[in-house]
Amino acid sequence: MKKLINDPQEVVDESVAGFGLAHADLVSINSDPLFVTRKERPAKPKVGLVSGGGSGHEPLHAGFVGLGMLDAAVPGPVFTSPTPDAIIPATQAADSGAGVVHIVKNYTGDVLNFETAAEMAAAEGIEIRTVLVNDDVAVEDSLYTAGRRGVAGTVLVEKIAGAAAERGDDLDAVAAVGQRVNDNVRTMGVALSACTVPHAGVPSFELADDEIEIGIGIHGEPGRHKIAMEPADGITDRLLEPILAELKLAAGDKVLLFVNGMGGTPLSELYIVYRHAVQVVEATGATVERNLVGNYITALEMQGCSISVLKLDAEMIELWDAPVNTPALRWGV
């Protein structure tokens, strides 16, 4: 295992510390328990947004803390859910009197721990709503989940619900628009290589030299099937097929197309995938109105990508375009 790390047990703490130093203008770090909050408290009460989950998916979630997106993020150990003792104070920190929305990827540990934290926070008088993200069309149940996994759609939920909170929507409205994003986004991923969890020291799974895995999860958990390597356009077709089968796009529909890198794939390759994905999506009659291409929810150094398609409505477009000022996503400010 070759990684730019020190003690494998210190990876998350040291990485978040460096992140905090690099973005001290935007975020504050609470080191024990570990969570990340926005530097500036809101001038008047607004709905707080909190997300979190296992580390190893950077920039998700801490990279999305800031104006127009999250108020707090809770990084767990690598690929392991954070515990309620960190989620509760992060929720308290994010609360400014208008309630808090938890954005939770559908993994069993995350669901349980956020549920417990929500109960405890509610007992202390903070109103909580939860948006459960489950956009992965690859498999119904996996090693980590009951039901569909939450993957790249999470970034879109966080951006759009975050903008709703920032403009002053109330708790139910923020949760509702986050839920609407989840209901309208579908994602599917592919791995060209495995990834290695630092404290494990060996790759999470095996792929032969000419083999790729279609439908992979963001922890390297199994997808739909392994196939022989093929050209990018063919892989793009395979990823989009189940997404488009569910979304049933038609002429006049507007979508956001998101090609997300898994961490070890060059940006140039993501643009090759994006190019063909636009052709395939627009062949349905829909138009790609907005896009995002880059490494936003990763699986350590895994090579591969995911494609997400979000069916947009006018309000989602307005909220997508709204200003955002976070370490990993920034425009309009």
Next chain:
Amino acid sequence: MKKLINDPQEVVDESVAGFGLAHADLVSINSDPLFVTRKERPAKPKVGLVSGGGSGHEPLHAGFVGLGMLDAAVPGPVFTSPTPDAIIPATQAADSGAGVVHIVKNYTGDVLNFETAAEMAAAEGIEIRTVLVNDDVAVEDSLYTAGRRGVAGTVLVEKIAGAAAERGDDLDAVAAVGQRVNDNVRTMGVALSACTVPHAGVPSFELADDEIEIGIGIHGEPGRHKIAMEPADGITDRLLEPILAELKLAAGDKVLLFVNGMGGTPLSELYIVYRHAVQVVEATGATVERNLVGNYITALEMQGCSISVLKLDAEMIELWDAPVNTPALRWGV
């Protein structure tokens, strides 16, 4: 070789086409010869900035085309210089009557081709200045260069000179501040893994399972020496030692610290390097006033990073902070 590509000969054209689709609000693509320009022409004459070089280093250079940075970028084949027949029309497109600055990384092919293009453009009445970037402290000469290589410092030259052009500085002033950035920035890189040029199909060099290469170039060309894998803090010390030996920082100095990923290294590891690099730099008495952490000048899917330290003056800080609106770097707008 597993890559998200189609025909290896079409990698650059298809990637730039996808890039153009994704960022149609910011850039325009000229496909034959291949170059990228800003979507909006300046309202009044301003100094034009043009850079370019072999592809495989994305987002450099095309990702930095836009307000406050480059006016045009010329992507060559992977790791191969673009030719004058592309550089000349890119220079013409970037010219709005106030002259053009070429920002050229010090590789033999780039130097020759930009020189030829500058002569031809000058013959057509466009005033040209050239800033040659040679910030790599690893080796004096390499496979690709006479003298030091131009690496991550290029991003800082493009940002700061671009801001000077945007505020209306004249041709000599823009070239001068670009030159001053180059004179005050030093960079050193490390590779944990090799990279594979698509049309070659095999890795550019070999590293054993427990071996890393200190002083690597952005094409995988040899560095100073191969050593056994060691913790991130030790690697960070090794990268900073020759940089700090040259910059001779003292109490009161202000620097920009740039930790750049080579393409295949997770962001979380770059923050681990950044964390310790701040400690080492600030032990000189200098303070880290600005920073950049991420994948900005890459070597395909290589794992590793480079560290750059730029000694700042007040004007450089002002120009660094100025608005920028490009696909890969965006703030203040």
